[in-house]
């Protein structure tokens with residue numbers, strides 16, 4: 001069976017002055033100190049105790065936080081029992097009980113449950129830092145439901161976060177302190193890599209690239225596996241060859257200094273097998289179709305945010 005390998009502590013990528021992203025080791029060292037403070041002192045409340053909450057709590061506890069630092073509110077008794085049993089955290093059905101006295105409130109309900117879950121909640125923890133992982137709902141709308149002007153950071157994670165291999169786009173307004181940004185980074189790093197964006201509107205492209213992105217790769221993997229079977233491979237062999245190839249290609253792209261265009265050119269000998277495959281993909285305009293698909297996802301993310309804003 002294929003094993004998914006994740007690197008332990010994911011890096012934080014910061015936009016540099018020319019808009020590229022780079023690893024910043026000095027800041028990472030500083031963060032280690034804050035990280036320790038965070039593990040010892042902060043109380044975290046989670047509103048919604050589903051998949052994403054479980055992943056973040058699990059990541060934070062395995063990173064050194066104590067179970068007694070967490071309070072989770074969820075209406076589902078089975079969900080509460082699962083989290084209490086799995087992590088030893090405090091659970092409650094009342095959102096206000098969870099947030100009262102918390103330093104960090106993580107909003108982790110589905111978008112359609114957010115209005116009800118957040119209603120007037122801000123007054124129970126007006127000084128806490130709110131980190132929302134709720135897809136597509138803008139900060140202004142969240143604050144309107146909370147009915148309090150709280151410090152908020154929005155994060156857009158993706159599904160591999162459930163395995164600790166996710167990537168999250170993060171946005172904070174200029175009023176958010178460096179310490180609050182570091183706390184939010186540490187929360188989201190427990191499920192993978194973190195990339196900051198300068199404007200909240202850029203979380204829609206984040207949704208289109210990395211939020212919906214796993215599905216694009218799954219589609220490619222489905223087609224490659226199907227072709228392998230058509231060419232005579234056993235289904236399990238075709239699946240494993242495809243999965244390990246996807247993982248290996250992603251690791252080469254991540255771990256190499258060489259950009260993906262050159263990596264692609266290096267494995268494409270003129271007249272060879274890879275060239276034959278890429279000619280078909282180019283002739284069918286597959287690269288343009290993928291760009292168009294990502295634009296469509298972004299457009300839909302904007303529409304959904306507008307719809308929730310009118311809720």
Ligand SMILES: NC(=O)c1ccc[n+]([C@@H]2O[C@H](COP(=O)([O-])OP(=O)(O)OC[C@H]3O[C@@H](n4cnc5c(N)ncnc54)[C@H](OP(=O)(O)O)[C@@H]3O)[C@@H](O)[C@H]2O)c1
Pocket residue numbers: 047048049050051052053073074075076079095108109110111113116117118133134135156157158159160161162211
């Ligand atoms: N999972 C991902 O890969 C992923 C990726 C990116 C973003 N996100 C975002 O993360 C958020 C959480 O996703 P998820 O996958 O963790 O969803 P989930 O597994 O459905 O968890 C949400 C939890 O919130 C509970 N809930 C419903 N109403 C509530 C209320 N009024 N107060 C408190 N809790 C309430 C739900 O309980 P019931 O089941 O009883 O309704 C459920 O246990 C969503 O906004 C999603 O868009 C998730």
